[in-house]
Amino acid sequence: MDNGLKALRQWIDKLRESQGFRNFNDLYEKDAESAVLGEGSFGKVFKAKIKGTGEFVAVKHIDKSAMDRFEMQLQITEIELLKVIGSHPHIIRLIDVLEDDKHFYVVLEYLDGRDLFEYMNRNFMNELKAKKIIYSVFRAVKYLHSFGIVHRDIKLENIVMTSRDNQQALPKLIDFGLSKIFLTDEKSSDKFGTIAYCPPEILLGREHMSSADIWSMGICLHVVLTNRVPFVSLDKKQTVKNIVEQKLNFNQAGWYRISNQAKDLVGRMLDKNPDTRPSIETVLGHEWLLAASQLANPQVTKSGVSQGYTQDAAAPNGQTVPSSQQQPIQAAGQLIAVSPSGQR
Numbered sequence: 514m515d516n517g518l519k520a521l522r523q524w525i526d527k528l529r530e531s532q533g534f535r536n537f538n539d540l541y542e543k544d545a546e547s548a549v550l551g552e553g554s555f556g557k558v559f560k561a562k563i564k565g566t567g568e569f570v571a572v573k574h575i576d577k578s579a580m581d582r583f584e585m586q587l588q589i590t591e592i593e594l595l596k597v598i599g600s601h602p603h604i605i606r607l608i609d610v611l612e613d614d615k616h617f618y619v620v621l622e623y624l625d626g627r628d629l630f631e632y633m634n635r636n637f638m639n640e641l642k643a644k645k646i647i648y649s650v651f652r653a654v655k656y657l658h659s660f661g662i663v664h665r666d667i668k669l670e671n672i673v674m675t676s677r678d679n680q681q682a683l684p685k686l687i688d689f690g691l692s693k694i695f696l697t698d699e700k701s702s703d704k705f706g707t708i709a710y711c712p713p714e715i716l717l718g719r720e721h722m723s724s725a726d727i728w729s730m731g732i733c734l735h736v737v738l739t740n741r742v743p744f745v746s747l748d749k750k751q752t753v754k755n756i757v758e759q760k761l762n763f764n765q766a767g768w769y770r771i772s773n774q775a776k777d778l779v780g781r782m783l784d785k786n787p788d789t790r791p792s793i794e795t796v797l798g799h800e801w802l803l804a805a806s807q808l809a810n811p812q813v814t815k816s817g818v819s820q821g822y823t824q825d826a827a828a829p830n831g832q833t834v835p836s837s838q839q840q841p842i843q844a845a846g847q848l849i850a851v852s853p854s855g856q857r
């Protein structure tokens with residue numbers, strides 16, 4: 514580049530900088546392997562590096578043109594929430610947000626362990642380990658609910674593990690794209706989410722509130738304990754009918770080695786009536802989880818990243834299921850995704 518052109522470039526960059534404009538490609542570069550970490554409704558999540566430091570980040574690259582007004586509102590809510598809630602050790606930390614006329618670039622801390630869905634298909638799971646992971650997620654939800662924030666899309670794919678190292682891996686809650694802030698006693702009748710994780714009241718188009726998250730966490734707990742997503746059928750209508758009407762069956766495969774305390778908690782969380790479903794405080798006080806507070810007590814560091822669990826004892830009954838003997842869980846990803854405008 515000749516000197517005149519170089520000076521012009523520098524002048525343009527200074528001018529842009531003074532106006533607060535920052536170009537994504539000036540600050541970040543896609544990882545050489547360009548790994549796509551996940552595909553969402555409005556774009557991809559890919560791995561990138563901060564230029565200069567080389568630190569890895571995950572970038573949620575969102576195409577604004579694919580969104581209607583309501584969806585844009587949800588996206589902006591996600592970004593604004595991430596700005597204030599990311600100091601919890603089990604909630605994803607926002608690093609930066611950039612925007613141009615066509616895209617948002619939501620830059621997040623990079624988590625190397627993949628989501629809990631994939632993690633479960635790769636790693637050993639037993640009751641104690643399930644308890645440690647789920648306990649951490651429940652603490653994150655307690656934190657959210659204490660601010661009136663309801664996540665509304667808790668599922669295995671939205672819980673990402675910090676590390677591939679089985680001993681170090683900790684869960685973090687991600688994807689606040691459907692989250693809503695509920696003011697005192699407020700209820701919502703918005704209808705969206707992922708069917709398999711949706712409580713009956715949402716499927717029936719009734720009002721919902723924070724108890725909707727308790728149901729979704731009950732489904733997550735069911736899956737990590739038994740490797741099975743309850744109520745799900747190949748037919749969408751049948752799935753909805755099962756969620757609304759079918760009784761939970763603890764005689765099904767997957768439950769036989771699980772403690773009665775764990776079954777009791779799952780049964781309470783999957784109460785079809787949101788009014789009698791327990792609050793997150795009650796869930797955390799359940800006898801199955803009480804001991805977990807001693808097992809999982811990660812230290813919060815400056816960056817909000819916590820230390821891994823140091824122990825990984827066998828299940829209470831001493832049995833561990835090798836991943837090779839576990840049935841891979843099936844994605845249960847049918848979306849309701851009905852926004853007020855009727856579609857997503």
Ligand SMILES: Nc1ncnc2c1ncn2[C@@H]1O[C@H](COP(=O)(O)OP(=O)(O)O)[C@@H](O)[C@H]1O
Pocket residue numbers: 550551552553554555556558571573605621622623624625627628670671673687688689690
């Ligand atoms: N910070 C991150 N580190 C690693 N992987 C991530 C991160 N954020 C998201 N992912 C992956 O990308 C997928 C989609 O991200 P998500 O925020 O859930 O987007 P969407 O709203 O489109 O579902 C996740 O299920 C996960 O596998």
Ligand SMILES: [Mg+2]
Pocket residue numbers: 553670671688
């Ligand atoms: Mg998601």
